[in-house]
Amino acid sequence: MIVSKSIFVLINGLASGMAFFLVAAGLTWVFGILKILNMAHGAFFMIGAYLAFSIVGSNPESMWSFLGAGLVAGLVVGVLGYLTDKIVLTRLRTVDYHYVLIATFGLMLFCEGVAKWIWGIDYFSVMPPPQVDQALKIGSSYVSGYTLFVIAAGLVVFAVIDTIMHRLWVGKIMRAVANDPWMAGTLGVNVPAILTISVIASFALAGFAGGLLLPNQTLSINVGSSFLLYSFLAVVIGGLGNIRGTFVACIILGVVESANATFMANFGGIAVYIVLAVFLVWKPNGLFPAQGST
Numbered sequence: 233m234i235v236s237k238s239i240f241v242l243i244n245g246l247a248s249g250m251a252f253f254l255v256a257a258g259l260t261w262v263f264g265i266l267k268i269l270n271m272a273h274g275a276f277f278m279i280g281a282y283l284a285f286s287i288v289g290s291n292p293e294s295m296w297s298f299l300g301a302g303l304v305a306g307l308v309v310g311v312l313g314y315l316t317d318k319i320v321l322t323r324l325r326t327v328d329y330h331y332v333l334i335a336t337f338g339l340m341l342f343c344e345g346v347a348k349w350i351w352g353i354d355y356f357s358v359m360p361p362p363q364v365d366q367a368l369k370i371g372s373s374y375v376s377g378y379t380l381f382v383i384a385a386g387l388v389v390f391a392v393i394d395t396i397m398h399r400l401w402v403g404k405i406m407r408a409v410a411n412d413p414w415m416a417g418t419l420g421v422n423v424p425a426i427l428t429i430s431v432i433a434s435f436a437l438a439g440f441a442g443g444l445l446l447p448n449q450t451l452s453i454n455v456g457s458s459f460l461l462y463s464f465l466a467v468v469i470g471g472l473g474n475i476r477g478t479f480v481a482c483i484i485l486g487v488v489e490s491a492n493a494t495f496m497a498n499f500g501g502i503a504v505y506i507v508l509a510v511f512l513v514w515k516p517n518g519l520f521p522a523q524g525s526t
Contacts, residue, residue: 240373241490247379249486250386251445255456256463256478257393258437264473265410265430267329268321271336273463274456275343276312276435280305280442281451282351288446291359298361302443306436313435317428325427344453356451378447385444389437390479397475406430410473465504469511471518480519 259273280302287301320339324332359365364377397403408416409426417423442456449455466485470477485504492503511519 237494239370240375241494242487243370243373243375243379243383245487245490246483247382247486248489249483250383251448252459252462252466252485253386253479253482254382254389254441254444255438255459256466256482257389257475258434258441259460259463260467260470260473260475260478261393261437262430262434263467264475265406266321266325266427267410267473268324268332268336269329269464270434271333271460272316272340272343273434273438274460275340275347276309276438276456277442277459278453278456279312279343279347280309280439281446281455282347282442283308283439284443284446285356285358285451286351288358290357292361295361295363298443302440305443306440309439309442310432310436312439313432314428316435317431321431322424322428347453351453353453358446358451360447382445382448386482390475393475462504465508469508469515469518471520474518474520477518477520 255273255277259270262268262270262273283305284301287304288297292298292301316339320335321332324335360376360378360381364381366377367374368377368380369375395403397407405416405421406426406429409421409423413423416426441459445459462482462485466478466481467473468481469484470479470481484507488503488507489501492499492501496503
């Protein structure tokens, strides 16, 4: 019985952790490059979810249509990220971070208002694609195919981002801009373009995550709030701006939350905050203190 519960906790914890990472990846990316904590990140995740829902409805016909809707949502939210950068973030490049927090918080409220105007305040539920809408037996436990899909999606997104940041020249340029934008500009790097690309990538990741995680929760205006909270916790625990640290932190948070819900259901989500407190005392700079997005 204990072994069965442990397997259940581990698999569901990994799924939760990968869901957190799909959202947190864009948040830590933009912080690593621009040093911006984007309070509106959850709102753009929510917009991505609504866009994907508008495309596939409550019952996606196939995995391809489901993934396609997520990609379209990511592209549209990426365009919104470009507009946000040009209209808002570019003007805040050299100001105190308090103004950035206020501006992105206002942007979050604006996005929620627009979403209410377009989609209303009703709640929607979306089924997983038929290919993953089934239970699989692992040991003595039954696991949803969609749960395994979320785990795989998180691993693939992490592998792609890590490869970009550590293997490709564009990632090295981004890290150089994050560490010393003045020197990078002196060496001929188009710093404003790199910053804009980073913002677009961050927003596109949020929109894509919104599409992929549609069946993971009830769709509403507030869908991004809980994910944003866990994303902030993961970014703090992993190390501000560090992709690898955020990935590890998301797994820790996911497993802890799953164990809390299974073994200590009467205590709500207290275990997550205990873990946060421990890490703030033990590793106040995070598991992997960032030097750019590394």
